[in-house]
Amino acid sequence: MNKSGSGGSTAAVMIQGTGSNVGKSLIVAGLCRLFSNRGLAVRPFKPQNMSNNAAVTADGGEIGRAQALQAMGCRVPLSVHMNPVLLKPETDTGAQVIVQGKRFGTMRAREYGRQKETLLPKVLESFSKTELESDLVIVEGAGSPAEINLRAGDIANMGFAEAADLPVVLCADIDRGGVIASVVGTHAVLEAQERDRIKGYFINRFRGDPSLFEDGMREISSRTHWQGLGVVPWFADAGKLPAEDALGLEDGFGSGGLKIVVPVISRIANFDDLDPLRLEPGVTLELVQPGDPLPGDADIVLLPGSKSTIGDLEFFRKQGWDIDLKAHHRRGGHILGVCGGYQMLGKTIADPIGIEGSPGLVEGLGYLNVETVLTPEKSTVYAEGEHIGSGAGFSGYEIHIGRTSGPDCERPMMRLKDGHTDGAISEEGLVSGTYVHGLFTSDGFRSAYLRSFGASSTLAYDKSIDRILDDLAAHLEIVLDTEAFLKIAKAR
16 A cells, blocks of 8 residues: 555565675665655565665664665665665674674674575565555665575565565666676566566666667667667766765765874775765865875875774784874874774773674773773664764764773763763763764754864765756666656556
8 A cells, every 4th residue: 555545555676686785875866856846655675685874764764875875765764664674794604694683693695595485474564554654665675686595585686576576676887887788687586476576677877978879779779679768877976975885985085184094904884974065075085995004294184984993903913004093193193983893992891792703802002091891782873962072963873782981981072952962072081982883964063074184074974965966867867767767566
């Protein structure tokens, strides 16, 4: 039943990709805004996501950051039902499993492969709840349906499309090359009923004159009998929108006078903390890749969040970054740690029950006189309050395990609305840490923080993201056959 209660079926369509990182998430966000601008009640949905860049819902659940951006495209609050299964990698072979916003357990890949089919009822339950408040649901797949070795028990692509009886539109990325082979090859490896479920396709990230690919579109359509819905030219402002995948953290940003340096640790998490900083004209944000030294001309070294704090602390030291950080601090440079980065800056991190591996105690970097104990309870809450140093208001969220305490916590960074304080500042004032993510999205806090280092802020962050979503929607309106797309969704 749709939101009007008329008894009709809610329109829904699933966008699957010829591979990972073909631009599905961004296209869904743009289409959500496009159809929302037409007055439809639109909702995003992703059955299974894998990302350490999570967002916190109003009721304290977790979903993928891409679904948070898509919800912003729809102009609706976040819901755990938009992304009922979220996998948060902790090692190369294992991940924390979040189901309907809450921690379900930690599993190795093979174990999850055996368990994932049992999660389908929860996924379908969340999809039904999403349908109830929607005129249109735009579903995003994960990876590619052509990964037929993973088809058994699939809940992310065709397995879900068949269970929910959804039509599918295929997204292919021409920028990586071989786009004709990727679409035709997908057609070749799918089962007949799965091929029939795909009603159309489009080509994404085209550079140059799209008319030059008309012959390519005809060739794909003749070989697959799928309807071509258009060619999407490269959208220049895509890089200004929040990224979900750490693979996007490859370059520096800006050329402002204030230099903020971020070491890219192996399990970096919730790195959307960096998004507002990379858009500030007065800031140069440099992302330091493993193997490269921390530059000696940094004003601030920002240690980001981590999905595996102890493992990333070891990784940090293996890069020699602990030596670079010591030199930075000795020169009078400032250090800010967020969440896992905050924990690393303390004297010790204890893991008495082996949450992140073998039970034990490790030495931290020692810049804050605090100690952290990792506990199984997970904090996932909205956080609002004021920055004690400037009085600037902020809103953000906490998403962490562990409790941190010690003398430097008597000099907290933040005063929360519930009366508690958060974070710590070193005695000489050069080092600070906080559990609050998303601080820099608050224009008031970001402006005050940058001003304390002599940099001005001219960015209205949320408004800029909203404007880019409108521009993306307008971009897609021109280049895609959106009426055919809507017809496919309604013919479900």
